[in-house]
Amino acid sequence: MLEHFDKAFENRIRLQVMAILAANERYDFNALKELLEVTDGNLASHLKALEKAGYIEVIKAFVGRKTNTSYRATDQGKKAFAKHLETLAELIQNQKP
Amino acid sequence: MNHEQLQSELISIRHLMERSSKFISLNGLSGVLAGCYALVGAALGYREVYGFSSGVGYRDHYVNEAEVLVRVVGIALAVLALSIGTGVWLSVRKARRQGHRIWNVASRGLLKAMGIPLVTGGLLIVVQLVKGQYGFVAPACLVFYGLALVAAAQYTYRDVRGLGLLQIALGLLAAWLPGYGIVFWSLGFGVLHVLYGIVMYLKYDRRAA
Numbered sequence: 001m002l003e004h005f006d007k008a009f010e011n012r013i014r015l016q017v018m019a020i021l022a023a024n025e026r027y028d029f030n031a032l033k034e035l036l037e038v039t040d041g042n043l044a045s046h047l048k049a050l051e052k053a054g055y056i057e058v059i060k061a062f063v064g065r066k067t068n069t070s071y072r073a074t075d076q077g078k079k080a081f082a083k084h085l086e087t088l089a090e091l092i093q094n095q096k097p
Numbered sequence: 098m099n100h101e102q103l104q105s106e107l108i109s110i111r112h113l114m115e116r117s118s119k120f121i122s123l124n125g126l127s128g129v130l131a132g133c134y135a136l137v138g139a140a141l142g143y144r145e146v147y148g149f150s151s152g153v154g155y156r157d158h159y160v161n162e163a164e165v166l167v168r169v170v171g172i173a174l175a176v177l178a179l180s181i182g183t184g185v186w187l188s189v190r191k192a193r194r195q196g197h198r199i200w201n202v203a204s205r206g207l208l209k210a211m212g213i214p215l216v217t218g219g220l221l222i223v224v225q226l227v228k229g230q231y232g233f234v235a236p237a238c239l240v241f242y243g244l245a246l247v248a249a250a251q252y253t254y255r256d257v258r259g260l261g262l263l264q265i266a267l268g269l270l271a272a273w274l275p276g277y278g279i280v281f282w283s284l285g286f287g288v289l290h291v292l293y294g295i296v297m298y299l300k301y302d303r304r305a306a
Contacts, residue, residue, distance in 0.1 A: 015110065016110070016113055019110045019113050019114045019117075020113060020114065020117040020118075022114065023114035023115070023117055023118045024117060024118050024202065027117065027202060028202075031201065031202045034198060034201070035113075035116070035117055035201070085107070085110070088103060088106065088107050088110075089107065091103055092100065092103045092104055092107065095099070095100040095103065
């Protein structure tokens, strides 16, 4: 049954990132880091993977001289996430004792 | 994954979605206390304006006496400061207990959303006071505070939206019935805060406390 799950969401942090971006218009790197309590490198690699899958996109903006990197879920990403939640809910339904 | 694991996984995802976008450290008790401060403030303000000994239809003072006005505004500002102070303090406490951060995307969004209607309303009230037009001060307080709550509801518990709509309705009624400003003000900032505070405390805080 698990083969229906999206490979991109196999990792827990990736799934969590997707959940946050599905619930918000955009979210910046530092806010993601604080909320998920992960290291910079760890988070960056998962964001890269989601970006490669076409599920999120990067928005770079300047705040003064510093760059502020935030992320937004693409339509494709939102759909994939919704489908993943559905699959999860179905599994729960089917497994009901 | 077994049934329980799947279920807890789904719940944790939903919780994360809520936590990332909503300010859930708001404590119902702050509403109750803010309501109490407002009622005490309204009583003190009433005494300033109408005096002790007055019977029906007789006033010791009027709002347009400068000294009375200063004292009434002072009481209102004290109520405001106490309410905000209590709200922040209780929210910080709740956030700490739950291991959340107080300063996050949701709390920033909340303040930004409330900022515009509150500052606009505040300035409008200052203009009214300076120009000596006291009739619409209470309605303006209620209407702009209500608008701020409706805007804020997007970033916190949805119940706040209902509270905001009721404040707006009271404000409009107050504008319709001049002279009863203090009554509507007490109902809105006092009674409604206490009622909503109790409902929200029972709904969200009791199990967490």
